Amino acid sequence: MDVVFIHNLEVKTKIGVFDWEHDIEQKLIFDIDMKWSNKIPAENDDISKALDYSTVTDFILFFCRSRQFELIETLAEELANRLMAKFLLPWIKIKITKPGAISQAHVGVLIERGTK
Numbered sequence: 001m002d003v004v005f006i007h008n009l010e011v012k013t014k015i016g017v018f019d020w021e022h023d024i025e026q027k028l029i030f031d032i033d034m035k036w037s038n039k040i041p042a043e044n045d046d047i048s049k050a051l052d053y054s055t056v057t058d059f060i061l062f063f064c065r066s067r068q069f070e071l072i073e074t075l076a077e078e079l080a081n082r083l084m085a086k087f088l089l090p091w092i093k094i095k096i097t098k099p100g101a102i103s104q105a106h107v108g109v110l111i112e113r114g115t116k
């Protein structure tokens, strides 16, 4: 399976279940893998046939700035739905890490949607 990935994407957004989190921005780190056939873009050396990771990144940044959730689970689910619909992705894996949440650990969620 071919993949286009965006790893270690840092985004500042309003996220969290507690009242004190509702008005501040916190850092999240996204690791995203998207199934995409890279053979045809490679054969044609043509960005229009590729899954453009710059365009996808811009969409993620826009989405995170325009929406607010309590759970990172909800953010992951909504983002997966939106990315699959907009870019016609058959499969996506999204990992979101919330580095400031617990000082002693890395915590977050990982979801996989679609058909591998």
Ligand SMILES: Nc1nc2c(c(=O)[nH]1)N=C([C@H](O)[C@@H](O)CO)CN2
Pocket (backbone or CB within 6 Å): 015, 016, 017, 018, 021, 070, 071, 072, 073, 098, 100, 101, 102
């Ligand atoms: N599974 C989850 N657990 C927790 C979340 C979450 O989004 N998913 N969020 C919080 C708080 O917002 C926390 O990050 C504040 O530091 C707690 N647990």
